[in-house]
Amino acid sequence: MVEWVQFAERLGVDMAFAAEAWWSDAVTPLAYLADKTSRIRIGTGIMQTTARTPVMTAMTALTLHDLTGAVSYSDWGRVVRRWSRACTASGTRKP
Secondary structure, eight states, rough: OOHHHHHHHHOOOOOEEEEOBBBOSSHHHHHHHHHOOSOOOEEEEEEEESSOOOOHHHHHHHHHHHHHOOOEEEEOOOOOOHHHHHTTOOTTTTO
């Protein structure tokens, strides 16, 4: 992933996004990418709303900013039912 984002940065791409999936959160890769790039802005694709509280999401975003100084953007969305049941035991209630 790092090589692709560095290549995109050399080409003049403005932003890079990391998404959440079964195997990865969205924020940890962004911290790593911010350390390995110099200009490209970073952001989450969609952060699962049932996986974290709003306060924890804000704390995570502020920590990422404090550690990297990077400009970052976050989007939130409803989780896939199967993921919610398997990983958080929160069912499918609306966030």
